[in-house]
Structure formats: structure tokens, C-alpha cells
Amino acid sequence: MMNQVTNTETADSRLSWIYKISGVAALITGILFLIAMIGLITEVLQPSITNGWLSPFENNWLIVIFKLHAGSLDIHDDPLHGLNLIDIAILALVGTLCFGLRAALGKASKIWSSVAFALSLITIILFIATHIAGRSTVMLSVLIFSFVMLRNNIFGKATIYAGILAGIFLFVGDLTVGVHSNIITILFSIGYVLLITWFFLIAQSLFRLGGTS
Numbered sequence: 721m722m723n724q725v726t727n728t729e730t731a732d733s734r735l736s737w738i739y740k741i742s743g744v745a746a747l748i749t750g751i752l753f754l755i756a757m758i759g760l761i762t763e764v765l766q767p768s769i770t771n772g773w774l775s776p777f778e779n780n781w782l783i784v785i786f787k788l789h790a791g792s793l794d795i796h797d798d799p800l801h802g803l804n805l806i807d808i809a810i811l812a813l814v815g816t817l818c819f820g821l822r823a824a825l826g827k828a829s830k831i832w833s834s835v836a837f838a839l840s841l842i843t844i845i846l847f848i849a850t851h852i853a854g855r856s857t858v859m860l861s862v863l864i865f866s867f868v869m870l871r872n873n874i875f876g877k878a879t880i881y882a883g884i885l886a887g888i889f890l891f892v893g894d895l896t897v898g899v900h901s902n903i904i905t906i907l908f909s910i911g912y913v914l915l916i917t918w919f920f921l922i923a924q925s926l927f928r929l930g931g932t933s
Contacts (some may be wrong), residue, residue, distance in 0.1 A: 723781070723843045724854060732904065735823060735929075735930075736763070736929075736930045736931050738819065738820050738823050738930075739820050739823070739824065739926045739929040739930030739931075739932070740926070740927065740930035740931075741820070742816055742817045742818075742819055742820020742821065742823075742921045742926050743808055743817075743820065743922075743924075743925075743926030743927040743930060744923075745813040745814075745816035745817040745820075746813075746817040746820075746919050746920075746922045746926060747816065747864070747919070747920065747923040748812060748813055748924035749810060749813045749919045750768050750916050750919030750925070752777060752806070752809070752810055752813075752838060753780065753782070753810075753912070753915065753916045753919065754916050755777045755778075756777055756778050756779070756780050756782075756783050756849055757783075757912065757913070757916065759777065759778035759783075760786070761780065761782055762788075766818040767933065769918045776805075776806065777806055779806070780806050780807055780810060780916075781800060781804065781807050781855045782890065784800055785800070785893055785897055785908065786893075786905065786909060786912065787799075788800075788898065789893060789896075789897070789899070789900065789901065789904050789905040789908055790900075790905050791900050795897065795898040797861065799813045800852055800897070801851055801852045802851055802852075803847075803848070803851050805899060806895075807847065807849070807855060808844070808848070810848060811840075811843055811854075811855065811858065812846045812931065813845075814840050814858050815837075815840040815841050815843075815844060816838035817922065817923075817926070818836060818861055818865070819837060819921075820838070820926050821833065821837070821865050821922070821926075822834060822836070822837040824874055824925075824926070824929055825865065825868045825869065825871075825872065825874070827872070828868050828869070828871040828872040829868045829871060832864055832867075832868050833864075833865065833868050835858070835864060836861045836864035836865045836868070837861070838858070839857045839860050839861045840861045840865070842857060842860065843855060843857035843858055843861075854927055856894040856895075858890060859886075859887045859890050859891040859894065860887070860891070862883050862886060862915070862918065863883070863884060863887030863888070863891070865883065865888060866879075866880050866881075866882075866883030866884045866918075867884065869883070873921075874925065874929070875921075875925050876921070876925075878917075878921060879918060879921040879922060879925065882914045882915075882917045882918045882921065883914075883918045885910075885911065885914050886912075886914035886915040886918055887911075887915075888909055888911070889907045889908060889911025889914070890911040890912065892907070892908075892913060893905070893907065893908035893911065
């Protein structure tokens with residue numbers, strides 16, 4: 721009986737650490753996307769000012785896609801190709817937070833939460849191997865996890881619907897790269913803001929699950 725109690729406590733302790741580490745990953749990811757958005761806004765409003773410390777964080781692949789839709793970049797210059805270190809960092813962080821979501825949502829749907837987690841790992845491999853493909857898989861992971869959240873009460877409706885809408889808007893924007901459309905540009909920008917919101921809400925929920933006050 722004592723062994724069973726000890727094993728349960730150990731398992732709970734491991735889960736707590738998984739949730740905390742994943743929560744930190746979600747928080748950092750949200751901050752990185754937010755910094756990039758601030759850099760973009762600064763660039764639009766005051767193009768003559770150099771962003772300095774913001775520069776290395778500005779051009780994640782979603783910001784590049786937004787610029788392509790807005791017409792400030794040319795698709796023929798192939799701006800999405802190449803190993804962007806900030807993208808690799810973001811993909812690694814997303815994989816870490818997805819590990820925590822897999823643990824939290826395993827009871828709701830073991831299969832689909834495992835699929836979403838697997839996709840978050842495949843995206844890193846694809847991007848490193850091809851230097852261009854795979855990053856859109858992040859949106860699929862966000863979508864799948866958000867739909868799985870509908871089956872439990874761990875995550876709030878704001879988190880769920882922010883993830884679903886962000887996943888749809890950004891994925892559609894990714895599929896239509898090269899198309900100059902005001903509607904797509906607006907929806908993509910809304911999706912980007914919703915994605916940042918999703919990361920922060922996920923971080924809050926994971927910290928709560930991990931027992932962080």
C-alpha cells in the first residue's frame with residue numbers, strides 16, 4: 721500500500737514538473753511572437769527607426785507570411801527558405817509545450833493528443849531537413865489540441881476558440897502565400913494575435929495544473 725502511494729506521489733510530481741516546464745515554453749513562445757509583432761508595428765509606423773534588440777526576433781515565418789500577403793515582400797525572393805534560428809527555437813518550444821498538453825489531454829483523447837504532439841516533433845525534423853517545409857504543421861497541432869480541449873473542462877472556452885480560430889486563419893494564410901488579398905491579410909493578422917493569446921492562456925492553464933500559484 722505504501723509503495724502504491726509513493727508511486728502515485730512520484731507520478732504526480734513528474735506531471736507537475738512537465739506542466740511547469742511546458743508552461744514556461746508556452747509563455748516564452750507567446751513572448752517571442754509578441755516581440756515580433758511589436759517589431760512589425762514599429763517598422764510600419766516608424767520605418768526610419770532601427771529596432772535594435774528587436775531585430776533578431778522580428779522575422780519568424782508567420783511575420784514573413786504576413787509581409788508576403790501585405791505585399792511588402794516578394795514571393796520570388798523566396799524569403800521563407802533557409803534555417804531561421806528564431807524559427808527553430810519557436811518550433812522546439814512548441815514541441816515542449818505540446819508534450820505538456822499531451823499529458824493534460826491524454827484522458828480526453830489519447831489518440832488525437834498523441835497525433836498533435838507527434839506533429840509538433842515532425843515539424844522540427846521537416847524544417848531542418850528541407851529548410852522550408854514543416855512549419856505550418858504547428859497550426860495543425862494547435863487546431864487538434866484545441867478541438868480535443870472541447871472534451872474536458874481543464875481549458876476555458878476562450879483558450880479553445882482562440883486556438884481554433886488562430887489555427888484556421890493562419891493555416892489558410894499559409895496555404896495562400898503569394899496571394900495579395902486585404903481580407904486574407906486582415907484574417908491572418910487576427911489569427912496571429914489570437915495565437916499569441918492562445919499561448920499565454922495555455923501557459924496560465926499549465927502553470928495551474930503544475931501547482932504554480
